[in-house]
Amino acid sequence: MKKLILSIAAAICMLGLTACGNAGDSSSAPAEKRTQAETVQQDTGEEKPSEAAEAEKTSDKAASVQNTEQAQNTDTNEDTGNDTIVVYFSATGTTKGVAERIASTSGADIFEIIPSEPYSDADLDWNDKKSRTTIEMNDPDARPAIANDNVVLDSYTTIYIGYPIWWGDAPRIMSTFVEAHDFDGKTVIPFCTSGGSSIGRSGENLASLAGSGNWLAGGRLDAGISESGIQDWINSMN
């Protein structure tokens, strides 16, 4: 009898573990949603990424890997003697690839803004009105924390600031970053990647939050932009 009760209890435990394992997998549903080809509209009316944007993202990931070794990192805060730095945030690697190419083309230092709480696939689900990004972007006062904001900008005179477009604007973590730094006497060049939307007013919005610096218009760069394309873009900024 005792044996029978123990066997029944073990079977119940196994069933419970299996159910918990599946519940913890938050990536499957949003990933499926993202394969949909249609362009969707958010409450704000901003354009949403299309299937072409997803393909662009995939090709950029390869470029990002190729360039990783060339990139410098300023995590140590050492004065590298460089007067230019590329600062960027990238949730899925597209902006990272472009940022690394700007840094390698211009010989600039590079610094990646890392969120204290990484963005999961579920967080990035633009189809979910309750996802973390939807909630953050609907709240102009949201200021997601940065895990590694130890970069010292004092020695730099030119700062490229890169980010993905989320709902037509810069992610709120960029607001966190620009409010924490002094851009006085510096030229700031915003750049973005997106599924198709232009940089819009995102650079101006960041400039206004920063409250200092000579912010140029900047622009949107294609995920697969070549180094010569980047060089042309850099030249057009001068």
Ligand SMILES: Cc1cc2nc3c(=O)[nH]c(=O)nc-3n(C[C@H](O)[C@H](O)[C@H](O)COP(=O)(O)O)c2cc1C
């Ligand atoms: C929450 C969210 C909102 C987005 N909103 C837009 C948008 O309004 N317009 C657009 O063209 N792309 C939009 N995108 C697509 C991203 O801008 C694009 O995939 C970008 O290149 C991703 O950069 P990353 O890989 O560096 O994070 C959005 C993506 C996410 C996750």
